[in-house]
Amino acid sequence: MEEKRSNGAIYDLYDRPPFPILVGLSFQHLFSMFGATVLVPLLVGLNPGVAIFSSGIGTLLHMLITHGKIPAYMGSSFAFIIPMTSLMKSFGYPAVAQGVFSVGVVYLIVALIVSKIGSDWINKIFPPVVVGPIVMMIGLSLANSAATNATINSLTNKYDLKIFFVAFLTLIATICYNMYFKKFLGMIPVLLGIITGYIFATIFGLVDFQAVAAAHWFALPNFNSLFASKKFYPSAVIEMAPLALVTISEHLGHVMVLNKITGRNFFKNPGLNKTLAGDGTASIAASLVGGPAVTSYGENIGVMQMSKVYSVWVIGGAAVLAVVLSFVGKLSALIQTVPGAVIGGVGFMLYGVIAAAGLQIIVDNKIDYSKKRNLMIAAPILVIGIGNFNLQIPLAHSTLEFTGVALATIIGIILNLVLPKIAASEK
Template sequence: MFRTPLLGAQMLLVAFGATTLVPLLTGISPNLALLGAGVGTLIFQLCTKRQIPIYLGSSFAFIGPIILGAQQFGMPATLSGLMAAGVVFLIVSAIVRLRGVQVIERFLPPVVVGPVIMVIGLGLAPVAVNMALGKTGDGAAQLVPQNVALVLSLASLVTTIAISIFAKGMLKLMPIMCGVLVGYALALFYGVVDFSGVEAAAWLAMPEFVHPEFNWQAILFIAPIGLIVTIEHFGDILAISNVTGKNFVEKPGIHRSLMGDGLATMAAASFGGPPVVSYGEVTGAVSLLKTYNPVIMTWTACFAIALAFIGKTGALLLSIPVPVMGGIMCLLFGAIAAVGLKTLIDKQVDINEPRNLVIVSVTLVFGIGGMVLQWGDFSLQGVGLCGIVAILLNQVLPQAKHD
């Protein structure tokens, strides 16, 4: 009787660290992230006729754009960009339904996707290092003494690495949570944790909703990332299909799962949460536990929604010192960049070909160097600019002719 709810709670534990990491890094309320993940998962299940055992969580691909977008346009405008990324999912879903999966490969081949993913990871490397040193993300202020910050960040980083490499079973699926716990324990020892917010927070509280404000610049800045994340989505659906032995690409159909991710992202962004997409950690847990019942994910979503209304949940998460998060970010952002590099390697993209070299080089330099295209009050930069430039170069440059 209680087996399915208990498995649902365990799935939330697996995904909890990664789900709440994104809001902690971007300034979004952790309670809103939990609410968005829960509501998004239920929407996904509705779109896919509750056939796929997947839980939706905060997407790492949007960390950089959210941070930069909030600095340039403000969070309400950034949320409009996140909703537009959800619309991109819906557009891709419609195209896949009408034309088949092959049309995506034409516009988003590995030579486009790889460098854009690398930019997502490497673009925020200075932020990770500043936080690991106890500073604000922009390095303007020292929040924790540097000698203490280095101890905390390195402890978090080393723990996360050790768990991901050496741990066995369920523990191996929770490296981020373990890293945070070790860093937090050390922070308590050094006395750099501020509990005033936790004491002031109510046990039961309505999350502080933030509503989007329409902004064209923010939309063009963030929306193209939706195209890149759709590629990750294909990989996630193939992975869960292999684990369960069912072809979810065909039934209920990848167009349905894309629609689920898109509507879920739009719903989460509509009240201030980060974009939510299918989660690799949960797929690993499904594989390990051999639990293929999608109803388990319904319980996971319900537990996430319930936690969102406990005020002290978000306050406790916000009390985590900056260096603890910075240490984990040093690994996380590098890992995202490595995924982009792996995309180029796995698909055997020949960088010796001038065409491929141009696409990869221009995309990386524009993204990491901070290139900005500006017309009057309108500007385009960051991952949004990189994605558009990479797609245009791929379409314009002639294919190499081989004998």
């Protein structure tokens, strides 16, 4: 039985919307994650259709392992782009697959440790003074990505006024749909914003339909097995497995955001061990079919915050749609024609909504920034994360990189544990 309903939820965690509404809400999540999920394999040299399939299967496996108790969507992880690209060029996909598999194994090992020692330590290392700035930073760290998509032509790598106008009109449309529409239309402002932006993009000549015309209605994704080669690539494991510890910190941040917007404690129920195991199993599944490593997506969290729809049925519906669309060549090709200008315009809203959730944590817990300790914790978290002050360690064939988000999270945890409650000058 559900203990309580989330404040303001239109469809809460276990509510199942009527089928037509469910499909519309699920498509909204599908469009929101699509751009980033497809971009990773395009950069690495993997098959986008397999990545879409992996995201859907990974999400369904995550839901199975967490007993359908947490609305988290799994998409391609950006944290592994550098080592995956290097491994792909040096050895081909079998090496990438072994690296992705090792990432999943690390998650499972950490999940096993958490299941033994519990998750009470979460409250000690993640009090509100740390959680609020981290959640804000997660949203704001994506701001540059949205701004780039909304101004730069990816073909020429130059500023394009047409892209600016499409992104701006997409943003305005999304805001208006969110503020003025009611009932079902009021629940899908992001999807409506994307459709409106797509229409404007077509008018401005930013959409190329050639790939849609050339695509077949049925197209089997180019699956690539982990076992395509019997050779073992130790460098793949060395270069990718440690990065799992970085993405685990991002995983904690996403769960904290979900805790905030849904009013639950997912660290307790279904348990951090299960959410970690779900992430790990999703990456292992991706390695078996030729996909990249996956992780939970902030874009979909932003959609939930805006729409006030937290239903796991909607997330599951998006996962099923992703699997189905990975086999429908023309539909997959059509979705891939959504330009970055549209994704950027919607991103301005989605990423800001995540940041606002962090601000709400600070306000709700009355964090006093006249106290030096609180200020010394929040300041570096925000600037390091938003500025992407990252740590890069050269390895044999690539670079081990701790992103600004991960580094800021780690530094925030350490500062909270070592700084005195009261600064010497305040005594």
